[in-house]
Amino acid sequence: MxxxxxxxxxxxxxxxxxxxxxxxxxxxxxxxxxxxxxxxxxxxxxxxxxxxxxxxxxxxxxxxxxxxxxxxxxxxxxxxxxxxxxxxxxxxxxxxxxxxxxxxxxxxxxxxxxxxxxxxxxxxxxxxxxxxxxxxxxxxxxxxxxxxxxxxxxxxxxxxxxxxxxxxxxxxxxDTDGGGPASFLAYTGGSDGSGGKHLYNAYTAKSWSGQELAGAAGKLVQNGREVYKFAVQTVPRGVEELLRQTGLTAAEIDWFVPHSANLRIIESVCEKTGIPLEKTLHTIEQFGNTSAATIPLAIDQAVRAGQLKEGDRLLLFGFGGGFVYGGLLLQWRALPH
Missing domain, CATH: 3.40.47.10 (Thiolase/Chalcone synthase)
Structure with a gap:
């Protein structure tokens, strides 16, 4: 078969x-x-x-x-x-x-x-x-x-x-160019639901495992210290897994595109992974944390600035409420004009 x-x-x-x-x-x-x-x-x-x-x-x-x-x-x-x-x-x-x-x-x-x-x-x-x-x-x-x-x-x-x-x-x-290089090279992802109590938006639930939830109804609540701890532990492990899947080294990554949650998180992750901060695309300074929008905003800014070249390897990594995380390694293909 x-x-x-x-x-x-x-x-x-x-x-x-x-x-x-x-x-x-x-x-x-x-x-x-x-x-x-x-x-x-x-x-x-x-x-x-x-x-x-x-x-x-x-x-x-x-x-x-x-x-x-x-x-x-x-x-x-x-x-x-x-x-x-x-x-x-x-x-x-x-x-x-x-x-x-x-x-x-x-x-x-x-x-x-x-x-x-x-x-x-x-x-x-x-x-x-x-x-x-x-x-x-x-x-x-x-x-x-x-x-x-x-x-x-x-x-x-x-x-x-x-x-x-x-x-x-x-x-x-x-991709109709059958002989061209692949764009999507590797993926990793996971979750730790026990961390949900540290970052949530409670619309209907009033308690978590018997404990009353803090914060105004319908408003975002975050324990920044716990989110930071989760990110700086989880993202480097995820980056290592993507590199293992592809046989690449950190030096062979052209652009790192982490979720723009906090510049201090990004700096710590870069230090732990060996990816230079200069190779990082983020939008934290001018747009803040826009959650699911941070990574596409950062990529599009790089496209507009002419930073991305054919064949560049982009390592994307998102993390946040859930706790959840997901990493993706892309090989950039030039966009049509």
């Missing part, structure tokens, strides 16, 4: 969008007991982008997809799956992906949301690649988007300094 045929996939277009409104450290000084020096020293963040009152995650998604369409010679009519990676959907249902589908009038497409917090976009890329590799789909639209300002408690000085809003979108298609 012959083995089922598998297909390669590649990214063919990328786009991003952030709201116009800026929330600077100086603005936060007017809200809580904090200051610019304290925020920069501990997080590296200088400003964030914040949604307007009538702007939601679906609007950010639509902005990112429209940016993608404006920049590349691609169409959406034959997209077979829309996957929106978000922890801040407009509604529980309908999915944010369905709102994107109806806005662009995409026919005959599956549409669903994926909730994996700050690892969401990496999870989404892996799902899309799997769908294409198995022959289920030929063309997938993956979006990482968050309107975290909607669930941020602006009276909590430990969390409100961190989070912002934004979206990034990529089109992933079956």
């Amino acid at each position: 012959s083995s089922p045929q598998t297909y390669r996939s590649r990214i063919t277009a990328i786009g991003s969008y952030v709201p116009e409104r800026r929330l600077t450290n100086a603005d936060l000084e007017q809200l809580v007991d904090t200051n610019d020096e304290w925020i920069v020293q501990r997080t590296g963040i200088r400003e964030r982008r914040i949604c307007g009152p009538e702007q939601y995650t679906s609007d950010l998604c639509i902005g990112a997809v429209q940016n993608l369409l404006d920049r590349y010679p691609v169409t959406l009519d034959d997209v077979e799956l829309i996957l929106v990676c978000t922890s801040t959907p407009d509604f529980t249902f309908p999915s944010t992906a369905c709102l994107v589908q109806t806005h662009f009038g995409i026919p005959q497409t599956t549409a669903w949301d994926l909730c994996a917090a700050c690892a969401g976009f990496v999870y989404g890329l892996n799902v899309a690649n799997g769908m294409i590799a198995s022959g289920v789909h030929r063309k997938v639209l993956v979006i990482g988007a968050e309107a975290l300002s909607k669930i941020t408690d602006y009276t909590d000085r430990t969390t409100c300094i961190l989070f912002g809003d934004g979206a990034g979108a990529v089109l992933i298609e079956r």
Whole structure:
């Protein structure tokens, strides 16, 4: 019996969008007991982008997809799956992906949301690649988007300094260049649900293992110390696993794209993995922590700046609420003009 045929996939277009409104450290000084020096020293963040009152995650998604369409010679009519990676959907249902589908009038497409917090976009890329590799789909639209300002408690000085809003979108298609190099090289992922009590948004649950939950209903709650500990232990192990799978060394990675949670986390991970900070793509300074949107935003900024070259190896790594984590090693292919 012959083995089922598998297909390669590649990214063919990328786009991003952030709201116009800026929330600077100086603005936060007017809200809580904090200051610019304290925020920069501990997080590296200088400003964030914040949604307007009538702007939601679906609007950010639509902005990112429209940016993608404006920049590349691609169409959406034959997209077979829309996957929106978000922890801040407009509604529980309908999915944010369905709102994107109806806005662009995409026919005959599956549409669903994926909730994996700050690892969401990496999870989404892996799902899309799997769908294409198995022959289920030929063309997938993956979006990482968050309107975290909607669930941020602006009276909590430990969390409100961190989070912002934004979206990034990529089109992933079956690679018709059969002789070309593979784009998706390796994946690793996992979870530790016992860490959920350290980073959560409680809509309905009132307790965790019998203990009453802290924080305002519907607002994000984070134990920063525990999240830091999880990240600096888990990400280096995940990087090591990706390198083991591919037989590569840290020196052979061209660009490291970690989730932009906190610059101090990124610095620690770089030190532990041996990947120079100069090879790191992040958006922490100007956009803050945008959860599932940080990685696509960082990649798109590098594309716009002309930093990514054909054949560059990108190591993506997301981590966050759950606790969950996911890493992906990509070989960059030049995008069509």
